[in-house]
Amino acid sequence: MGKQTETTIYDIARQLNIAASTVSRALNNNPIVSKTTRKLIERTAQELGYRPNIMAANFRTKRTKTIGVILPLINRHFFSSVISGIEDIAYKNGFAVTISQSNDNFEKETKIAQTFYSNRVDGIIVSMGMQTKSYEHLRLFSEKKVPLVFFDRVADSIPAHKIVVDDYSGGYRATEHLIENGGKKIAHIGGPLNLKIYQDRLEGFKDAMSKSGLPVDESMLIHNSLTRSDGTNAIKRLMQNPQKPDAIFCANDTTALSAIIYLREKGIKVPQDILIVGFSNEPFSEVVTPSISTIRQPGFEMGQKAADLLITEIKSKGNTLPFQKIVMPTELIIRESSVR
Amino acid sequence: MGKQTETTIYDIARQLNIAASTVSRALNNNPIVSKTTRKLIERTAQELGYRPNIMAANFRTKRTKTIGVILPLINRHFFSSVISGIEDIAYKNGFAVTISQSNDNFEKETKIAQTFYSNRVDGIIVSMGMQTKSYEHLRLFSEKKVPLVFFDRVADSIPAHKIVVDDYSGGYRATEHLIENGGKKIAHIGGPLNLKIYQDRLEGFKDAMSKSGLPVDESMLIHNSLTRSDGTNAIKRLMQNPQKPDAIFCANDTTALSAIIYLREKGIKVPQDILIVGFSNEPFSEVVTPSISTIRQPGFEMGQKAADLLITEIKSKGNTLPFQKIVMPTELIIRESSVR
DNA sequence: TTGTAAGCGTTATCAT
DNA sequence: ATGATAACGCTTACAA
Numbered sequence: 001m002g003k004q005t006e007t008t009i010y011d012i013a014r015q016l017n018i019a020a021s022t023v024s025r026a027l028n029n030n031p032i033v034s035k036t037t038r039k040l041i042e043r044t045a046q047e048l049g050y051r052p053n054i055m056a057a058n059f060r061t062k063r064t065k066t067i068g069v070i071l072p073l074i075n076r077h078f079f080s081s082v083i084s085g086i087e088d089i090a091y092k093n094g095f096a097v098t099i100s101q102s103n104d105n106f107e108k109e110t111k112i113a114q115t116f117y118s119n120r121v122d123g124i125i126v127s128m129g130m131q132t133k134s135y136e137h138l139r140l141f142s143e144k145k146v147p148l149v150f151f152d153r154v155a156d157s158i159p160a161h162k163i164v165v166d167d168y169s170g171g172y173r174a175t176e177h178l179i180e181n182g183g184k185k186i187a188h189i190g191g192p193l194n195l196k197i198y199q200d201r202l203e204g205f206k207d208a209m210s211k212s213g214l215p216v217d218e219s220m221l222i223h224n225s226l227t228r229s230d231g232t233n234a235i236k237r238l239m240q241n242p243q244k245p246d247a248i249f250c251a252n253d254t255t256a257l258s259a260i261i262y263l264r265e266k267g268i269k270v271p272q273d274i275l276i277v278g279f280s281n282e283p284f285s286e287v288v289t290p291s292i293s294t295i296r297q298p299g300f301e302m303g304q305k306a307a308d309l310l311i312t313e314i315k316s317k318g319n320t321l322p323f324q325k326i327v328m329p330t331e332l333i334i335r336e337s338s339v340r
Numbered sequence: 341m342g343k344q345t346e347t348t349i350y351d352i353a354r355q356l357n358i359a360a361s362t363v364s365r366a367l368n369n370n371p372i373v374s375k376t377t378r379k380l381i382e383r384t385a386q387e388l389g390y391r392p393n394i395m396a397a398n399f400r401t402k403r404t405k406t407i408g409v410i411l412p413l414i415n416r417h418f419f420s421s422v423i424s425g426i427e428d429i430a431y432k433n434g435f436a437v438t439i440s441q442s443n444d445n446f447e448k449e450t451k452i453a454q455t456f457y458s459n460r461v462d463g464i465i466v467s468m469g470m471q472t473k474s475y476e477h478l479r480l481f482s483e484k485k486v487p488l489v490f491f492d493r494v495a496d497s498i499p500a501h502k503i504v505v506d507d508y509s510g511g512y513r514a515t516e517h518l519i520e521n522g523g524k525k526i527a528h529i530g531g532p533l534n535l536k537i538y539q540d541r542l543e544g545f546k547d548a549m550s551k552s553g554l555p556v557d558e559s560m561l562i563h564n565s566l567t568r569s570d571g572t573n574a575i576k577r578l579m580q581n582p583q584k585p586d587a588i589f590c591a592n593d594t595t596a597l598s599a600i601i602y603l604r605e606k607g608i609k610v611p612q613d614i615l616i617v618g619f620s621n622e623p624f625s626e627v628v629t630p631s632i633s634t635i636r637q638p639g640f641e642m643g644q645k646a647a648d649l650l651i652t653e654i655k656s657k658g659n660t661l662p663f664q665k666i667v668m669p670t671e672l673i674i675r676e677s678s679v680r
Numbered sequence: 681t682t683g684t685a686a687g688c689g690t691t692a693t694c695a696t
Numbered sequence: 697a698t699g700a701t702a703a704c705g706c707t708t709a710c711a712a
Contacts (some may be wrong), residue, residue, distance in 0.1 A: 019699040054458045059399040075424040076682035084415040098438045101427055118394045289629030359683045396705035
């Protein structure tokens with residue numbers, strides 16, 4: 001049975017025989033209004049069931065108190081953890097969070113960026129899609145001084161804050177661990193190399209190998225999109241190789257899982273015959289048999305940090321701080337798949 | 341090196357010596373403008389780097405093309421699947437999606453609802469928190485005719501569209517399956533009964549039991565918040581019971597997992613000694629050992645359906661269709677944990 | 681088919 | 697400390 005028309009600050013002003021501007025000031029906690037009128041206004045607002053029209057305020061102030069988030073896929077544990085962390089901090093600071101998934105599709109990513117821009121989000125947080133090789137669609141934001149924070153899949157060439165995990169040392173530690181457990185012919189199932197994170201994991205892998213004097217066999221390096229079926233194809237190919245691997249460093253847990261399941265079907269034992277380490281610490285990794293050794297990425301904390309940096313940037317309008325690259329520590333979690 | 345000031349439709353109009361209204365019409369694909377002027381306007385808009393100020397348009401039209409989503413926890417496979425489905429449909433219809441998580445906290449849920457209302461979202465999609473027993477905070481939306489769609493955790497007493505899975509028959513099928521596999525003393529680890537879904541799963545359980553002439557032992561019914569540790573406590577209590585269960589129907593996969601891991605530690609074999617069925621088909625259920633038999637809930641499709649219904653409702657402004665309760669089918673997935 | 685002009689609800693500037 | 701008023705950029709009757 002709601003009223004047809006919304007209460008505005010004018011209604012409150014009329015009721016109290018004061019100016020709308022005073023009402024506006026009171027409702028925005030402007031200390032200049034007297035205590036008595038403020039109380040009066042607050043009570044009347046309550047009585048009339050006043051709800052601020054944020055759209056009008058946004059329009060006027062050119063701020064939306066909204067953060068846009070672009071990421072490849074919502075429905076993935078790491079990403080949803082990050083979202084959760086972003087939402088946590090945003091909420092505490094009175095910001096809304098708008099989320100769109102690119103599905104690793106470059107066109108969609110571009111369109112989302114444009115929509116966010118047109119919607120005048122106060123800032124955006126981005127993790128790029130696997131296809132993304134050009135950054136024109138994001139340049140709009142840096143040009144117009146809309147704060148932008150990257151996480152995980154970052155564009156090195158764009159000046160912006162970046163939150164990443166230490167992919168290099170993650171890759172290094174994972175490989176080192178495989179070597180410590182007897183791995184000699186170690187394969188790597190990696191992601192597309194246009195993304196820095198996969199370059200870094202690969203570099204870590206290579207450096208750990210050469211540190212131990214082990215050769216990197218190019219035929220044992222596979223790069224794909226790291227889906228479940230990509231993983232299955234990769235492990236198949238590796239096992240057809242005349243030089244079969246005795247250990248595999250997978251750039252995510254999904255492909256590690258593919259490998260484990262494929263090898264199980266073929267009667268090849270993990271970790272006895274082949275050692276495996278994944279990356280990301282997906283929830284299933286702990287409970288699969290054998291449980292998957294992996295590199296933990298603090299998704300929730302990364303989201304918090306990203307939101308925190310972005311909001312700081314938004315609040316310090318224009319006085320852009322020097323861009324930071326925050327490298328969150330990774331942690332090797334040793335489970336069954338890599339220990340003989 | 342961006343311009344200080346944004347291009348508006350007036351800039352375009354001035355450049356072409358036409359009226360701003362014509363520009364507005366052209367840019368909104370109003371068929372009334374002639375093809376020639378439209379082309380002209382589009383080209384000029386492009387040249388001037390025009391980006392519509394959606395805030396101004398929203399303010400004017402009182403529409404935001406935004407859907408608000410309130411759910412307990414983003415970082416949970418079922419919920420993130422739903423979000424993914426919502427986002428998919430919303431994007432295709434030109435809607436943005438704003439998401440907030442209640443963390444199963446009633447106060448936060450209330451505050452989110454108010455914020456969404458003040459932000460004038462065009463509609464909201466809600467799955468309630470476990471603490472939520474009053475619906476005052478949502479009444480605002482129905483009063484003001486803001487479309488509202490519930491999913492999964494619905495409030496039966498509120499008139500609105502509802503998307504649920506067939507929890508009753510899910511519970512029934514799960515229990516029936518346990519009985520078929522030799523379960524006689526069957527326990528149930530369930531959720532809080534203020535939520536309809538857990539009532540329904542329990543009802544399905546009870547009916548399947550009585551159908552087979554099996555007694556329901558009240559000491560074998562446990563209700564908690566279904567977290568990992570809740571599950572561990574529950575299975576502990578059940579195993580201390582003088583009447584130990586020979587099968588358990590868990591209201592989610594998380595507690596099923598807790599049970600499996602606890603029993604494994606105690607040397608009790610699943611499924612040989614105790615049969616287990618879960619609910620939700622979390623990703624880990626397929627790969628844990630033993631793999632968990634469970635009830636599949638089509639999260640992505642539920643999200644799609646919810647967004648679809650909501651957008652239809654939004655577009656049919658005011659002419660509210662009769663409220664639907666859409667019951668999505670559940671599917672029993674039989675894996676290792678329940679088959680002897 | 682195009683132009684004119686009012687108005688959406690708020691905030692901010694300037695005056696009182 | 698409060699009031700009057702312009703302005704934000706767009707859409708939409710209504711007029712031409």
